[in-house]
Amino acid sequence: MPTTLPTTASPAPWRNALVGLLIALSLLAGLGLRQPNPADEPRFVLAARSMVESGQWLLPHRGSELYAEKPPVFMWLQAGAYQLTHDWTTAFLLPSLLAALAVLWLVRDLGRRLWHPRIGDLAALAVFSTLQFGLMAKRAHIDMVLLAMTTLSLWGLLRHLLLGPHWRAWWLGAFAAGVGTVTKGVGFLPLLVLLPWALHARLHGRAWPASRGDGWRWAATLPMFIAGTAVWLLPLALALWRSDDPSLQAYAREILLRQTATRYTAAWHHVQPAWYYLRVIALLWLPGSLLLPALFPGWWRRLRRGDARQWLLLGWSVLVLLFFSVSPGKRELYILPILPAACLAAAPLLAGLLRRPWPRRLLLGYVVFLAVAALVVAFGPWLPRDALRRDLDAGVVQQLKFGLIALGIGLGVIAAWARTRRAALGVVLATVVLWSVYGLVFAPALDASSSAAGLMQRVGQRIGPDAQLGMVAWREQNLLQADRPVTEFGFKADWATQWAKAGPWVAEQPTRRWLFVLREALPACVDRAQVVAIGQSNRNQWLLVPGTAWHAGCHATQEGTTAGADDNDD
Structure with a gap:
C-alpha cells in the first residue's frame, strides 16, 4: 500500500519502460555477490545441493537427516536454477527474484483489467515500494515463491468472479492454489475469496458469473486444486506405497501433520499476541502504512456503494489477516500474501489522495x-x-x-x-x-x-588440506561452507548423543581428525589445552578439537541441542 505517481494521466511509454527497468535492476542488484545467510537460506541450499549431488529429488536432506519442516518445491526450484546456471551463489536467489518480478507483473495486469492501465501501474509500484516486499525479494525464502503462487491464484479467481465468466482463468487460479499449498501449507488461502464474493452477492443481489450447464465447470475446481498439490503429493504417495521404510513414514507424518495442522493450532515457537500483525503493517508496510488513515474513508464509501472489486480484495485481506492472527504462532512474513490485494485496493484512491x-x-x-x-x-x-x-x-x-x-x-x-x-x-x-x-x-x-564463509575458510586453513573434519552442535551454514566432505552426527540430536558418536570417530585417527564444535557444547573432560578457538560467527563462538584432545570415557553431559524449530535459527 505504499504510494506511487500522483497523477491519473498515463506517463509516456518510455518513462514506464525506464521505471520498470530500474525496478528490475534494483531487485537483481547483488545477484551472485553473496552466499546463503541464516536463518533459512543455508538449510534450503543444503537440501537443494543434496538433490543435485545425489539425484534423489523427492526427499530433501539436511546433512544425513531428512528435512521434514517444509515441502521440497522451493528446493526443487533452487536445484533447477543450479542446473541452468551451475553457480550456487546465483541459483539460490534466482527463484525469489523471478517470483518477485512475476508478482509485480500480475498485480499490474490485474489492476489494468479491473480498473484502468494507470491503476495497474500504481498498484505494481505500490507493491514494489513496500519495505517488506523488497526485503523478501532479496532473500532466498519460500515466502516470495508462495507470494507468486497466491497472487497468480487471485489473478485467475478474480478474473472469473469480477470479469467473467472466464473458466480457464478460474481453473488456473485453483491449480495455482494447489501448487502454493505444497510450496508452503497456506497456499490454499486465495480460495477464501469465495466468502466475500458470496456475501456481496447476497447483500447486493449480484449473480454469479455462470450460465446454465456450468455445474461441471464449478465441480472441476477441486480436481484442479488437487492437480496442483499432486506435483509433490503424488510422488510422495507413490513412494510411501512402494516402501515400508520407517524413516519415510516418519517424514510423511512430520510434514503432513505436525508441520501443518499442529504448527497452526498449537505453535511451539514465535508465539505472539493477537494484535502482532498491526505492528508489522505499521512498520514493514512503510511508507504506505502512513496513508492508511486516509485510505479507510475511501474504502468505506466504495464498500457501501457495493463495489465488488473492493469487497473481494478487502474482504479477502481481512479474512487472511484474521486467519493468521488466530494462530498463536506468528511471523512478520506470514501476512505477505495480503500485500498485493491491499495495494490493488488502494491504487484507485492513491491518485486523488496524492493531490493533497x-x-x-x-x-x-x-x-x-x-x-x-x-x-x-x-x-x-x-x-x-x-x-x-x-x-x-x-x-x-x-x-x-x-x-x-x-x-x-x-x-x-x-x-x-x-x-x-x-x-x-x-x-x-x-x-x-x-x-x-x-x-x-x-x-x-x-x-x-x-554466511560463515570466513569462519569455515579459517577452519580449512588451520587443520590443513589432508585433515578430516567432523561437526558437533553445528549450524547449516557451517556444513554448507565447509571446504571438504564433513562427517556429522545429526542435526536434531542433542549434544550428548552427537558426542557419543563423535568421540569414537575422532579416536580412530586422532592425528588426522578434527571436530568443529560450538563452544557451549564442549565437554569438560576434553583436554582444553589442545582446543583451538577458531572464531565467532552468527553470534556464536566456535572451537576446533583435535582428535588427540579426546580420550576414551569422555562423554558430554549437556542435553542441549542446536536444532530449533524451522525458521527459528540464528
Whole structure:
C-alpha cells in the first residue's frame, strides 16, 4: 500500500519502460555477490545441493537427516536454477527474484483489467515500494515463491468472479492454489475469496458469473486444486506405497501433520499476541502504512456503494489477516500474501489522495528520514559498536560506512529533486536506490561473517588440506561452507548423543581428525589445552578439537541441542 505517481494521466511509454527497468535492476542488484545467510537460506541450499549431488529429488536432506519442516518445491526450484546456471551463489536467489518480478507483473495486469492501465501501474509500484516486499525479494525464502503462487491464484479467481465468466482463468487460479499449498501449507488461502464474493452477492443481489450447464465447470475446481498439490503429493504417495521404510513414514507424518495442522493450532515457537500483525503493517508496510488513515474513508464509501472489486480484495485481506492472527504462532512474513490485494485496493484512491499536500509531505518526510538515518548510522557510534560485537574487520566497516554515506547522499538528492510535488515518484526512486545499495554494498560486505564463509575458510586453513573434519552442535551454514566432505552426527540430536558418536570417530585417527564444535557444547573432560578457538560467527563462538584432545570415557553431559524449530535459527 505504499504510494506511487500522483497523477491519473498515463506517463509516456518510455518513462514506464525506464521505471520498470530500474525496478528490475534494483531487485537483481547483488545477484551472485553473496552466499546463503541464516536463518533459512543455508538449510534450503543444503537440501537443494543434496538433490543435485545425489539425484534423489523427492526427499530433501539436511546433512544425513531428512528435512521434514517444509515441502521440497522451493528446493526443487533452487536445484533447477543450479542446473541452468551451475553457480550456487546465483541459483539460490534466482527463484525469489523471478517470483518477485512475476508478482509485480500480475498485480499490474490485474489492476489494468479491473480498473484502468494507470491503476495497474500504481498498484505494481505500490507493491514494489513496500519495505517488506523488497526485503523478501532479496532473500532466498519460500515466502516470495508462495507470494507468486497466491497472487497468480487471485489473478485467475478474480478474473472469473469480477470479469467473467472466464473458466480457464478460474481453473488456473485453483491449480495455482494447489501448487502454493505444497510450496508452503497456506497456499490454499486465495480460495477464501469465495466468502466475500458470496456475501456481496447476497447483500447486493449480484449473480454469479455462470450460465446454465456450468455445474461441471464449478465441480472441476477441486480436481484442479488437487492437480496442483499432486506435483509433490503424488510422488510422495507413490513412494510411501512402494516402501515400508520407517524413516519415510516418519517424514510423511512430520510434514503432513505436525508441520501443518499442529504448527497452526498449537505453535511451539514465535508465539505472539493477537494484535502482532498491526505492528508489522505499521512498520514493514512503510511508507504506505502512513496513508492508511486516509485510505479507510475511501474504502468505506466504495464498500457501501457495493463495489465488488473492493469487497473481494478487502474482504479477502481481512479474512487472511484474521486467519493468521488466530494462530498463536506468528511471523512478520506470514501476512505477505495480503500485500498485493491491499495495494490493488488502494491504487484507485492513491491518485486523488496524492493531490493533497499532506500525504505528499508524509512521503517526502519518509525519504528524508531514511537519508538522515543512513548518515547518522554512518557517522555515529553504532556501526563500530556492532562491528566489535560481530567481530567484523576494519575493511568491512569501511565498506558499510561507504554504503551508508552513498545511500544517505543518494536519498538526499532524490528528496531535494522530488520535493513535495514529486514526493510519490521520489519514494519509488528511493526504493530503487535502497535495494541497489543493499545488494551491491551491504550484503556483500557482511557476507563472510553472516554466511560463515570466513569462519569455515579459517577452519580449512588451520587443520590443513589432508585433515578430516567432523561437526558437533553445528549450524547449516557451517556444513554448507565447509571446504571438504564433513562427517556429522545429526542435526536434531542433542549434544550428548552427537558426542557419543563423535568421540569414537575422532579416536580412530586422532592425528588426522578434527571436530568443529560450538563452544557451549564442549565437554569438560576434553583436554582444553589442545582446543583451538577458531572464531565467532552468527553470534556464536566456535572451537576446533583435535582428535588427540579426546580420550576414551569422555562423554558430554549437556542435553542441549542446536536444532530449533524451522525458521527459528540464528
